Amino acid sequence: MESKSPPRCPSSVTVRRNPYRKARATPLTNPPQLPSHSTSSSKLPPISSFPIQDILSEEIPQNAPPTVTVTAASQSRSQDSIAENLRVYLRIRPLVPLKGSTKNVGDQNPSSRTKNVWPQNPSKKDSVREKKNSKKKNNESCVTVSEDCHSVTLSPPLPLQESKRIKSEVYEGFSYVFSADSTQSEVYEKMVNPLVEDFLKGKSGMLAALGPTGSGKTHTVFGSAREPGMVPLALQRIFKPAPACSSQSSRRFYLSIFEICAERGKAERICDLTSDGQDLSMQQSAIKGLQEVLVHDVAGAEQLIGRALLKRSTAMTNANSQSSRSQCIINIRRGIDSSDAETDEQSNSTVLSIVDLAGAEREKRTGSQGTRLAESNFINNTSMVFGLCLRSLLEHQKKPKKALQKHFQNSLLTRYLRDYLEGKKRMTLILTVKPGEEDYLDASYLLRQASPFMKIKFTNIEAQSNLLCNKRQFQTTFRAEQPKRIKLGSRDASMIEGKIARDENRLHDEEDLRICNAKFKNCTPLNLNSDNLMKRERNHQIMQNFAKALWSVLKQHNEKLKVAESEIQILKENLRNEKTRSIEMEKELNNLRSFCTCSKENSVASTIVKVGENFESTVHSEGHTFCSFDETKPVLDSSNRINSECSSCLRICDSTPGEDHRNVKVLSPNCNCSPENGDLVRRQQQDMSSQILSHKTSSNLSGLECIDDKQEPDALVRSSEADVSSPSICVSNENCQIFQIHESFPGTGNIHEDSSESNYVVAEHLDPKSDVKVSTSGNDSSASVEPGQQLGEKNEDLLDLLVSPKEVKHTQQQDLTYVPETEIRPDTSCNSSRKEKPKRRLLPASSILVREISTLDADEFDKPRGDGVGNKLAASERQRTQGSISLLRLLKSNLHSLV
Numbered sequence: 001m002e003s004k005s006p007p008r009c010p011s012s013v014t015v016r017r018n019p020y021r022k023a024r025a026t027p028l029t030n031p032p033q034l035p036s037h038s039t040s041s042s043k044l045p046p047i048s049s050f051p052i053q054d055i056l057s058e059e060i061p062q063n064a065p066p067t068v069t070v071t072a073a074s075q076s077r078s079q080d081s082i083a084e085n086l087r088v089y090l091r092i093r094p095l096v097p098l099k100g101s102t103k104n105v106g107d108q109n110p111s112s113r114t115k116n117v118w119p120q121n122p123s124k125k126d127s128v129r130e131k132k133n134s135k136k137k138n139n140e141s142c143v144t145v146s147e148d149c150h151s152v153t154l155s156p157p158l159p160l161q162e163s164k165r166i167k168s169e170v171y172e173g174f175s176y177v178f179s180a181d182s183t184q185s186e187v188y189e190k191m192v193n194p195l196v197e198d199f200l201k202g203k204s205g206m207l208a209a210l211g212p213t214g215s216g217k218t219h220t221v222f223g224s225a226r227e228p229g230m231v232p233l234a235l236q237r238i239f240k241p242a243p244a245c246s247s248q249s250s251r252r253f254y255l256s257i258f259e260i261c262a263e264r265g266k267a268e269r270i271c272d273l274t275s276d277g278q279d280l281s282m283q284q285s286a287i288k289g290l291q292e293v294l295v296h297d298v299a300g301a302e303q304l305i306g307r308a309l310l311k312r313s314t315a316m317t318n319a320n321s322q323s324s325r326s327q328c329i330i331n332i333r334r335g336i337d338s339s340d341a342e343t344d345e346q347s348n349s350t351v352l353s354i355v356d357l358a359g360a361e362r363e364k365r366t367g368s369q370g371t372r373l374a375e376s377n378f379i380n381n382t383s384m385v386f387g388l389c390l391r392s393l394l395e396h397q398k399k400p401k402k403a404l405q406k407h408f409q410n411s412l413l414t415r416y417l418r419d420y421l422e423g424k425k426r427m428t429l430i431l432t433v434k435p436g437e438e439d440y441l442d443a444s445y446l447l448r449q450a451s452p453f454m455k456i457k458f459t460n461i462e463a464q465s466n467l468l469c470n471k472r473q474f475q476t477t478f479r480a481e482q483p484k485r486i487k488l489g490s491r492d493a494s495m496i497e498g499k500i501a502r503d504e505n506r507l508h509d510e511e512d513l514r515i516c517n518a519k520f521k522n523c524t525p526l527n528l529n530s531d532n533l534m535k536r537e538r539n540h541q542i543m544q545n546f547a548k549a550l551w552s553v554l555k556q557h558n559e560k561l562k563v564a565e566s567e568i569q570i571l572k573e574n575l576r577n578e579k580t581r582s583i584e585m586e587k588e589l590n591n592l593r594s595f596c597t598c599s600k601e602n603s604v605a606s607t608i609v610k611v612g613e614n615f616e617s618t619v620h621s622e623g624h625t626f627c628s629f630d631e632t633k634p635v636l637d638s639s640n641r642i643n644s645e646c647s648s649c650l651r652i653c654d655s656t657p658g659e660d661h662r663n664v665k666v667l668s669p670n671c672n673c674s675p676e677n678g679d680l681v682r683r684q685q686q687d688m689s690s691q692i693l694s695h696k697t698s699s700n701l702s703g704l705e706c707i708d709d710k711q712e713p714d715a716l717v718r719s720s721e722a723d724v725s726s727p728s729i730c731v732s733n734e735n736c737q738i739f740q741i742h743e744s745f746p747g748t749g750n751i752h753e754d755s756s757e758s759n760y761v762v763a764e765h766l767d768p769k770s771d772v773k774v775s776t777s778g779n780d781s782s783a784s785v786e787p788g789q790q791l792g793e794k795n796e797d798l799l800d801l802l803v804s805p806k807e808v809k810h811t812q813q814q815d816l817t818y819v820p821e822t823e824i825r826p827d828t829s830c831n832s833s834r835k836e837k838p839k840r841r842l843l844p845a846s847s848i849l850v851r852e853i854s855t856l857d858a859d860e861f862d863k864p865r866g867d868g869v870g871n872k873l874a875a876s877e878r879q880r881t882q883g884s885i886s887l888l889r890l891l892k893s894n895l896h897s898l899v
């Protein structure tokens with residue numbers, strides 16, 4: 001029962017790491033009885049007398065920590081003692097932790113099952129995730145154990161090998177390397193048992209687990225229910241029933257558990273985990289107020305430890321579901337019964353310390369934020385200082401003491417463990433590593449920390465490494481002219497180390513550099529004299545400049561190309577626009593053509609203007625009725641009806657119903673009328689021509705005809721009229737503009753062949769301002785007005801004809817005149833005139849309409865006529881179309897100019 005309820009501890013017990021020196025009791029003096037450690041007693045401990053006996057009896061044991069006195073003998077002795085006092089072990093965590101490997105000891109103690117007593121089990125989920133991750137990422141181990149189990153080979157993962165050219169490293173000199181499949185008991189037997197045995201014999205010692213986060217420190221130290229760790233195994237051994245004769249039965253053991261943590265990663269704190277936890281303070285190497293609990297058996301000890309660990313600061317990180325956030329220290333002090341006090345006083349101060357350090361971690365791996373990040377800084381700093389202290393353990397004699405002291409002062413942990421770190425007491429280090437490829441950097445860092453304690457051998461320098469070294473050597477040689485490397489003092493070195501520890505991502509580069517430096521030392525120097533170097537340097541500069549010039553040229557070309565490309569784009573755009581425009585224009589042209597009825601399927605009427613029987617127009621001297629044909633209005637009206645669908649033909653007719661009816665036939669020589677139509681027209685024209693020619697004797701102008709310039713004079717279409725007062729006018733457009741003014745007898749609808757007088761006028765242009773060619777044909781003579789030529793008396797007849805009111809009666813059907821383009825021979829006179837001046841074309845009626853209307857002088861047009869014909873004219877004017885108005889205006893202006 002006693003073991004289940006441990007006796008109350010005194011409120012404050014100071015545990016001194018360095019016990020008072022004891023002097024052996026001299027046989028003459030009766031040494032005062034030392035007060036028994038009554039930590040379990042409720043009474044306050046009696047004030048002990050000054051331990052003069054202890055001091056006097058103090059003897060430096062054979063394996064005592066080395067003194068600082070630097071002599072050759074003492075140095076070698078101290079080295080030996082350090083070597084004896086320090087053992088370094090390595091344990092490799094399995095890639096995938098075994099199923100039973102949990103930290104929970106609740107299995108053993110049902111009452112504590114609900115709560116984790118030992119470090120918590122990772123939740124199933126986490127373990128599954130971890131397993132998956134491990135399977136995925138850590139399928140390859142980067143640490144391999146040698147056969148003799150004293151060295152390991154650390155191989156970088158392939159990407160690092162390729163990118164950073166890192167080679168495998170062999171770390172030798174371990175006391176023992178525990179492979180991934182090693183068991184807790186195996187580790188205990190080989191590593192901890194010697195410590196425990198020595199402890200039981202009165203020799204203090206310490207076991208410290210050091211390694212990156214999640215590497216198995218806590219697992220190794222505390223273990224799980226299935227796999228108890230070093231602490232429970234040690235307790236089992238300690239409380240193992242001793243033989244009856246042994247003095248062990250009378251011994252008592254006191255447990256004290258505390259942690260060093262940092263509040264929000266800032267100030268360090270010491271927390272007693274066995275009590276309700278007020279903060280403790282440290283005086284030199286002793287912790288003031290730390291409670292010691294007397295334990296009588298294993299169960300009691302485990303219970304106490306279990307409860308204490310529940311109070312320990314842990315947190316979940318990406319690397320470990322239950323990561324330790326503090327350095328946890330368990331002290332097992334061996335006490336003695338009061339009865340045995342006389343015989344075994346020295347063992348009173350024997351302490352076995354087991355330290356579970358918080359694992360160094362990288363932010364990248366743990367994903368720590370905020371407070372966790374501050375914690376992790378603290379953890380990393382502590383482990384760094386610890387590592388530095390370890391480093392200086394072997395080298396401290398070469399270094400000034402002050403520098404060494406600084407390391408210890410930097411952390412409560414190192415201050416507390418100073419005796420161990422100075423090699424004064426026996427210390428065993430267990431390094432734990434994770435062998436996954438992604439853990440390579442962590443493992444490498446840890447092993448280098450421990451390197452002072454072991455030989456580090458690198459794999460053979462291969463060609464590639466040589467290359468690397470040579471390259472760097474080459475660079476170094478160049479830099480030789482620059483200030484040489486600064487020698488760093490230990491403080492600077494420690495700062496560098498600190499930097500490395502803080503920024504572990506950069507670690508490898510630094511390490512890499514160091515490795516390379518080491519390699520560099522081994523490398524045979526390159527045989528480069530200064531000439532060669534100069535040459536190379538010059539070549540290098542030349543090439544560099546050349547490359548720069550090339551680069552700038554290429555850049556310029558690139559810019560030019562861009563400009564050219566943009567121009568091309570613009571041109572393409574323009575081209576596209578032009579194409580669309582041309583397509584549109586083509587369409588318009590087609591549309592215009594479609595209005596032309598010159599297609600084959602069009603009837604004869606499409607190319608020939610037929611002036612209907614009922615169409616009558618009267619040409620008056622001052623007010624001819626002009627009929628112009630709109631493209632879309634082939635027929636004018638009931639009185640002035642003209643059938644035509646050919647827009648290229650302009651027909652003019654003056655007719656007055658009820659008066660002389662004359663047929664007005666307007667033909668376009670450019671009309672591509674259907675052949676049959678053409679034949680018909682041609683025939684009729686030929687007939688007409690012959691008729692006209694047969695009436696050449698007529699001296700008066702009876703008809704005006706505009707002929708095509710291509711038309712031969714013989715083939716000119718002429719209108720023959722006997723009566724000069726009744727001309728018919730035929731106007732064709734385009735190239736020719738034929739005015740055919742001819743006369744037929746009213747009602748007959750035929751050309752009056754018997755007319756004695758038949759005159760004709762050939763005019764080239766309708767435009768009043770244009771040059772006019774007028775040909776007159778009289779009885780014996782023909783008159784023609786060349787462009788620009790003033791009309792003379794000879795042509796007065798023609799003028800009379802144009803200005804005098806003449807009635808023209810047009811009959812349609814029979815008076816068809818057709819001048820096919822192919823058959824019309826050019827009029828030489830017309831040709832000559834064209835050569836001199838470009839020919840004006842007769843625009844379609846509609847355009848003329850617009851133009852003429854705009855330029856029409858209304859005043860002139862509306863001028864009241866004084867003659868008697870005025871009323872009649874007014875009546876006829878009402879019937880005028882716009883085309884007729886424009887033609888009238890045209891003729892009038894021509895007349896004006898002529899006059």
Ligand SMILES: Nc1ncnc2c1ncn2[C@@H]1O[C@H](COP(=O)(O)OP(=O)(O)OP(=O)(O)O)[C@@H](O)[C@H]1O
Nearest residue numbers: 097098101213214215216217218219323324358359
């Ligand atoms: N040798 C091993 N065999 C089986 N499982 C192990 C072994 N070592 C560690 N583990 C498991 O790995 C996980 C992490 O181990 P542990 O908590 O001991 O790491 P740690 O070094 O203490 O980490 P931290 O420094 O963050 O506290 C635990 O679940 C533990 O059970």
